[in-house]
Amino acid sequence: MKAKDTTNIWLDIGKAAEVLGLSVQTVKKQCRKGSFVFKIIKRGKQSHYFIHLKSLPDFAQDKYSGEKISDKKYSEAPNWAKEQAEKYLPILKASNGLKGEALKDFINKWNNENTEELRTSYSSLIKMRRRFFRYGISGLLSKHGQHLTGSTVPDNYFEYFKNLYLVEGAPSLRTCWDLTLGYAIRMLDAKRETFPSFMAFKRRLDKEVPKQSIYLARMGETAWNRKYGGYIERDYSNIICNEVWVSDHAQIDVACFDSDNKVVFPWVTVWRDYKSGKWLGWILQSGNPNSDHIFQSFYYAAEKYGLPKDVIIDNGKDYRSKDFAGGSRSIKISTNKTKTQS
Known part of the structure; x- marks a missing residue:
């Protein structure tokens, strides 16, 4: 036929x-x-x-x-892949029509009567039922699909797609697929009906290119380093509260009106305790932060909690000013000696 x-x-x-x-x-x-x-x-x-x-x-x-493509896949599968199918075929046949508590009772009885290799669980049996319904006997094969067929995306299509997608600032995956389709139709006489689907490209990309590599190519080294870069965790065990302070600026994602009735997103400059994370002194401002804001917030913290033994600051320009890095200007802060020693 x-x-x-x-x-x-x-x-x-x-x-x-x-x-x-x-x-x-x-x-x-x-x-x-x-x-x-x-x-x-x-x-x-x-x-x-x-x-x-x-x-x-x-x-x-x-x-x-009406053709049995899945049965053909099963007959061509290696013996090691068929072992899982041969395990579940009798279980599926014996449990046909059972569900809920009746199915759980069947599984308990089956597991008690069979060896470890033939035992199963409720979730595994439900999964195998679903596979058997959708894919037939080939759905029961171990690692179904991974060893039977390769990707449906030809290498020349995939290379063109990667050159579009794996670039910093490149368009979305779907847009790159559309562009690849257009290229294949124009240059390679491809047909829309037989062109691999968007998901086929995504599956091959996820399989062949590590997630970190995709992120690095599309987002750049700075963004990659923030998300995936290696780091060393600090040891907080020997630090005493209020001995070490840290400071930084942050812009608040809340729109406000300033004194001139203009919409602004305010900045906050904070000194906090390194050990506990408690905010010790801070100042809100509508303009860009500078060294004056750093000293003002430090004054608020020192006035209330005394002076720390050490401070940790970043490499920002305002923190690298002479006031912190050294110079002729001196800052005098009156503090409560009792608070400093407490």
Whole structure:
């Protein structure tokens, strides 16, 4: 019997939802996410979705065409991959129709009567039921899909896609996929119907390029270092409260009106205790922070809590001023000796 040619078959969304076992709305959402190859045809004021058959999972193609693609995959699978399927086939058959407490009772009885290798759990059995329903017997194979087929994205498409996506400030993954599709149609005579889906590109990218490498390429070294860069944790065990202070500026993400009735996002300059994190002295201002704000907030902290033994400051310009780094200017702060020693 001659096999059906499925290279250019488009299913209306109702039929696609039927073979997928999903609602029409869910299929539409998956289309917009790039899970399937689809097209929209306007008929009057209504938009009709059509989905390319070859972009659907194998189990859906099986249902539509009547062919057993999944069974063929099982027969071609290595023996080590079949062991899991051979374990679950009798369990699925024996537990057919059971659910809830009845299924849990069956699992307990099964586990008591069988060896460790044949035992299962409620969550594992539910997962295998779902796989068996969707993919047939090949869904029960160990690591289904990872050793049976490679990526559907050809190397030349993928290299062009990476050159677009893995660049600092590059557009979104979906936009890069659209650009790759346009390039393939113009330069390589590709067809929209057989072009790999957006999700196929994403899966290959996630599989071949580490997450940190993607972040570095797209966000830059500074952003990567803040998120993934190595660091050494400080040892707080030998530090006594109020002996070491730290200071920094931060802009508050709250819009306010200043004295001139202008909208501003105020800055806060803070000195806090390094050990406990307690705020000791701070000052709010609408303009850009400077060394005067640093000293004013330090004065508030020292007046109330006394002087610290050490301070930790960053390498900002205002903290590198002569007032902190050394110079002729001197700052006198009157403090309560009792508070300093407490």
